[in-house]
Amino acid sequence: MKLTGRNALVTGGASGIGAAVAESMVKAGATVTVVDVNKDALDATAKRLGVHAEVLDVASSAAWADFVASHDHFDLVHLNAGITTHRQVLDGPEEPVQPPLQRLTDDEYRRIMGVNVDGVVFGARAVIPGMCERRAGDIVVTASIAAFVPIPPDPIYGLTKYAVSGLVKSLTARLAEYDVCISAICPGFVDTPLISERAREWIAELGMPLMKTQQVVDAVSSALTRRVNGAHWIVLPDQDPILHEQAVLPFPTNPQ
Structure with missing residues (x-):
């Protein structure tokens, strides 16, 4: 993947998938900005990668408006920030x-x-006008396998991923x-700080191994290279x- 001359934004870029994707984009030649609410982790990642970083609450419409007012130059955006609720809804062993x-x-x-829904909606709303004006741009959203299969321990997480898929x-x-x-x-279950010990126990019971972040990074690179509009990888x-x-349904293929 070659991204020389591209201006990239990664949300949730302080750690996990976001930090790994940001690193791959830097290596591919892009100028990268990472945003997150975790300032300490964000600063550490920015220093390690040599990228610009800003604290941004993706759930805040006002924060997005302020951010894009001075950063309306992105032609590559990875809307990646996300959290779970399994700590609140998954019964503990005792x-x-x-x-x-x-x-x-x-x-x-x-x-x-x-974070999971408003952060994607507000982020897309903020960057789309500039992309459309320049008639160029790529947006990759981190959804989840939870957009396709039930996740009983965290149904609200599943709800949010169905929403961004739609x-x-x-x-x-x-x-x-x-x-x-x-x-x-x-992606399925990825070995990131998002996965708590209790969640790891549940995943182990399923018999599904945790993936390394590099596999998701490779998928993002593939999505950017292949540019299949509307694709879910x-x-x-x-x-x-x-x-x-997607199943073929008896509806218009391009409703206006």
């Missing part, structure tokens, strides 16, 4: 089993919706008119990215 959603508070619900699909046709490509990366352990084929 805790009584409760019906679904009983541990979930309103604040926890609003927080995950803010957003990507629905933006595709209009963005294509401006030669702007949007796609989604849908499923990433599973030790497999090449799988292009999800």
